Amino acid sequence: MSRGAPRAGGAPPRGAEDGSAVVDFVLVSVLLVVLFLGVVQVALAQHVRSMLVDSAAEGARYGARADRGPDDAVRRTRELVTADLSSRYARDVTARYTTRDGVDVVEVSVEAPLPVVGLLGPGGVIDVVGHAVREPR
Numbered sequence: 001m002s003r004g005a006p007r008a009g010g011a012p013p014r015g016a017e018d019g020s021a022v023v024d025f026v027l028v029s030v031l032l033v034v035l036f037l038g039v040v041q042v043a044l045a046q047h048v049r050s051m052l053v054d055s056a057a058e059g060a061r062y063g064a065r066a067d068r069g070p071d072d073a074v075r076r077t078r079e080l081v082t083a084d085l086s087s088r089y090a091r092d093v094t095a096r097y098t099t100r101d102g103v104d105v106v107e108v109s110v111e112a113p114l115p116v117v118g119l120l121g122p123g124g125v126i127d128v129v130g131h132a133v134r135e136p137r
Helices: 020-063 070-084
Strands: 092-100 103-113 125-133
Touching (some): 020 103, 070 103
16 A cells, blocks of 8 residues: 555545644643633732722822822822832822712822733833822821
């Protein structure tokens, strides 16, 4: 029987599928790597957002004390963000006095870049806000 001729029962000739396992492995592994990087990207973005929310809320509580103000809230928030993440996430922090539902509060806003895994991924910014009831002087 020649190498290229069909075998009995219509089976493909020997060697016709040589290397197909390698191709299957490459195709499946590429999909798994993309899926894994997507999960890591979402987890990293969620972690950064969680740290920013916590830092903004803690900074607002610090700035809402009777002997403190918005500048103190900004400074404390920057310290916390830098300690938890990096100073590049603490560049755009603002604080102000405002009123929510008739209550005087300190509002701290943090705008930070969205972390990206590798060169591909969503760009943009994360914007979080923390509030705390202002203590009377």
